[in-house]
Amino acid sequence: MTLGDVLTLQRGHDLPSQKRSSGSVPIVSSSGISDYHNSAAASGPGVVTGRYGTIGEVFYIEGDYWPLNTTLYVKDFKGNHPKFVYYLLKTIDFHQFNDKSSVPGVNRNHAHQARVSIPHPDTQRQIAAILSAFDDKIELNRQMNRTLEQMARALFKSWFVDFDPVRAKMRGEQPEGMDAETATLFPDEMEEVDGREVPRGWRVGTVGDIAQQTKEQIDPSIQPDARFAHFSIPAFDAENRPTLERGSAIKSNKFLIPEGAVLVSKLNPATPRIWDTDKVADADFKVCSTEFIPLIARQSEFYPLLLTALKDESFSKSLAEQASGTSNSHQRVRPADIITAPMMLPPSDVAVAFGRLTIPILGHMKYNIRESAHLSSIRDTLLPRLLSGEVDVSGWEGIQ
Template sequence: MSRWRSDKLGNFIELKRGYDLPQKERIDGSVPIVSSPGISGRHNQAMVKGPGVVTGRYGTIGEVFYVVDDFWPLNTTLYVRDFKGNDPRFVSYLLRTVDFNAYSDKGAVPGVNRNHLHEAQIFFPERQEQKRIANILATLDDKIELNQRLCETLEAIAQALFQSWFVDFDPVRAKASGETPDSICQRLGLTPELLAMFPDRLVDSELGEIPEGWEAGIFGDAVEIFDSKRVPLSN
């Protein structure tokens, strides 16, 4: 097992302040502009070769970003100017363990002094072990990102179905038009059992057209709401 060493962050890597890039001087391109909260735009010129690591210096602190390609770090950030032979991906994970607030000035807007941050005490292994650890963590990150995208996709599908079924009343309109049940189920993502719960006619109400047999009302007519801190014992 690799032996871990303890040292100051400034002996492990060198951080440097990012570069000014006023909005009026930006030219649309493929180069990511990295600010303290993350990628905030694109430019046609890079200031730093990738892969790189960036963290917030002013405003948003504590966020760490691993950038694969060449990039432009803004002046609200610190970027790793010299990895000193260490693995960049591992460095990005290690920086996430540093308590940036301990090295922040206590002004109204949070800020981190690079020289103070260089004094942070850290633990790290040899480069070969760094790469192994970084590969494992990167694989987990990829799976997390994939799951997040999947959740976003499922949420979008659920919202689209709700809009179709309960706002636009597409199943009711389809039944009213004479479309066959098999066609409706296939087109609108319904089972025959669910489709049977929708009527085949719309009627007028104070809210506009609604399915026959449905009622227009307020939310409190359908459910009883309690303050979570004062739920009656009987309920």
Template sequence: MAGEWEEVPLGDVITLQRGFDLPSQDRKPGKVPIVSSSGISDYHSDVGVIGPGVVTGRYGTIGQVFLIKDDYWPLNTTLWVKDFHGNDPQFASYLLRTVDFRSCSDKSSVPGVNRNDLHRIPVLRPPLAEQKAIAAVLGVLDDKIELNRRMNATLEAMARALFQSWFVDFDPVRAKLDGRQPTGLDQATAALFPATFQDSPLGPIPRGWTAKPLPEAVEVNPRRTLKAGTIAPYLDMKNLPTQGHSADEVVGREFSSGTKFHNGDTLLARITPCLENGKTGYVDFLADGQVGWGSTEYIVFAPKPPLPPQFGYLLARSDALRTHAIQNMTGTSGRQRVPSECFSNFQLAVPTPAIAHRFDELTAPLMAKIKANSNESRTLATLRDTLLPKLLRGELTVPQAERCTA
């Protein structure tokens, strides 16, 4: 390790400060990210801190560290870096990731950390030039992960927009009814849609389509087999995404009891506040024929032919379905959940097999690309997390790390 590195208290590298109160009723629409202990949670009109900045959780979610490149508002559940003492902000964000937050936790029912305890933790501080070099090599990996995240958001938005256009707004039918060519469709695809509507229990739907209660078109909580004691992929509720469909982390765990699923199934959180927060996922992370399991608070959707598997996920993300689920929650305040039976009262417009097949052709590649990007990001994150502690302990030089990322 270079002789210029020195061991100092963390407080000599950064000064942490508690975030600011900002009740929901005081928030105004804007572009300034509001940062909670779990990351960006909302946006506001006013700036709390001039960026770039580094934020970590003070209460609630402990141990996650966020580098915020623009101006931001850190909530009172966070600690933000008030002073970098001349050190590189991006390096400081990586350094903070190596800190053992558990050693500074008050061990209460709601985990919390004391900034004064954090300030006393000994860390290694390299010269500024070395800090910038370390941040650059790790930043390349994080930049690619962020690019994949943005690409996935765009791909999913495309799939959701197509679902909304075809199966909710019936845009191609309305266009043909008005004598117009449906926007964005080639002639062969446009020809699959009728030019008139018919009455149904759902209201007017495209002629030749069928209005059905959701369970007649999408199996709810389908039967899956998994023997007790089997080690199988387990998806915890905390790792079910609020945005996008890719699960954050899946681990092997011995099956006892829980919701079972396989590839192509959609998982919808049934309990408050997980449902309201948007926790929904698409199962595409299992091996062929493998059955996974997770929380008993999942509802599983499995579309029946001719509907393709991703139809269930896009349905679960739709405003209409989510509103219906939330309005039908039962139970006492704070412990409400969605009864599976409520979906019998939710009507779907089921298209012809030809349209369902064409929808599959257009959206399956989008879902596959999202999966590929997510897999790449997990690989990059693993590499970053392997290199990070070695770089920050001086066990690995920047040139050596660069060869690992080439």
């Protein structure tokens, strides 16, 4: 049947920023939830895709929401399972329904003519449950990583911004939550260095004191069949996972990423993009956009300190002050601004102690990212096979 037999797509609704009021109703643009409002224009559950701007992404919204005019949303599911419809739309190439105007976009009337095959509603429910199980675990990993990162950043702030262990010892107290051996690594007094109060024996340096920029580039197109793990700005913003691409699909020079590198984006530093790179299965090379600066710790024990310092809000604030550009959406910093950004430098034994506590946290985060990538790959392989009936869903009841 046609897609229009399955559902009705409707253009989203205007809502200028000056007319928005603080609330909990998600505002959905062509790139996903972009803001919140105090009233809804559509009832949930909802399925939304881009009409202009970002085309091809599909979003599922549990509750009531406001789809913006850059989107198309499902106004009528016509008795079909909403979550199944979400997965169905993810298999459709909406770029083929370009309305040919001066600003390319999706023509919903053309999209309604797309030919699709759909199963009975009971089977739709089973398919939705199977695929949702993957998405639920991926989202759980994402939430877990947010918690783990908050733990690492809280420890960094306590040790290297607020100097809690030092101040506790100055009061004659044992630093909270710290064993006696680690506590001995911290001094019991502060001193002034370059007009700033720091723990005695510490100094204020720069990122370049503990890290160096790598600059080796490669043209992926000269190895068209090689597999490249591509760390790009869109990939970071979408799922914080690189895309796996053939060299023939990458049209410009990229930085080669050595093992243990941390990527720092030059673009719009007020929105920090710090990427802790990892090994990528099935990739011949790891490369990143030249919008990133790859940094390597000069000594391995400084790697956890480097990563968490780069993710601290004081670092992004420092870079934002150095940014230049014609608009807020296209501001950049120079590599030199990143290398010379100020950084608190403790003795190496304190950095080692910090690493002992944070390396397990960072390792768990990398494991979750790898697991999510694997689950995503399985889900994407299953999706068209489930929708086509190639994979029989009988016997999958009760999947967890």
